[in-house]
Amino acid sequence: MNSTPQRGADEVVVLSRVRRAYGAEHTGVVALDGVSIGFRRGTFTAVMGPSGSGKTTLLQCAAGLDRPTSGSVLLDGVELTGMSERKLTKLRRERIGFVFQSYNLLPALTVEDNVTLPLRLASRKAEPGSVARVLEQVGLAGRGKRRPDELSGGQRQRVAIARALITEPAVIFGDEPTGALDTHTALEVLRLLRSAVRDGGRTAVIVTHDPVAASHADRVVFLADGRIVDEVYGASAETIAERMTHLGAWAEHPAVHVPGGSV
Structure with missing residues (x-):
């Protein structure tokens, strides 16, 4: 499951044999162990796995927030390996949107x-009407002058999604974006992310522990012990939950490749 993916023009993010280790060579922790995966344009992928499986490290390496110990990361046609921190920061501001659990x-x-903060940090001005348009897109029309403490948790996450969309990024990364929300509000946020993928041609990759959240994705990738051990497409929450319960066994006996996948 960790074989090198084919690099196609439709793949916005490609990780090739990515290894991320922390600490000393023989006594440290290997968070990612030779992971290779591609995320195609206009798709929504959920990454799942038990605690310590490498989910967040995978997200951080893919987004240029962490540097692999070895291997390469290609984002929107740009190789991140060896890129200076200044150039990485510029790339993240221009081509990546982030949505976090804590808003x-x-x-x-x-x-x-x-x-508009990402634009200001990049010394860019918002296009006329773009802020109003993106706020309307996330259901916050007319609330632009309010402050976060005047909004509900779901509305704050909508602001975070609007902030992620304002730069028209190639990919949106989410780290447990629905983790702090009630079920109804979480579903609304997931629909917004799906809309950004379907209508805006974005690529979305989220880390989640919730099978219901993952069921809104086109593809669910499962990690265990720093390796990709399985993936499913268009699966129900029940199917995803069932796969999660068997991750330990599958980590020892990797599943057969799913036709049409990028892994």
């Missing part, structure tokens, strides 16, 4: 200012 909004700023 990461600045309480002193209005909704509009939080949304």
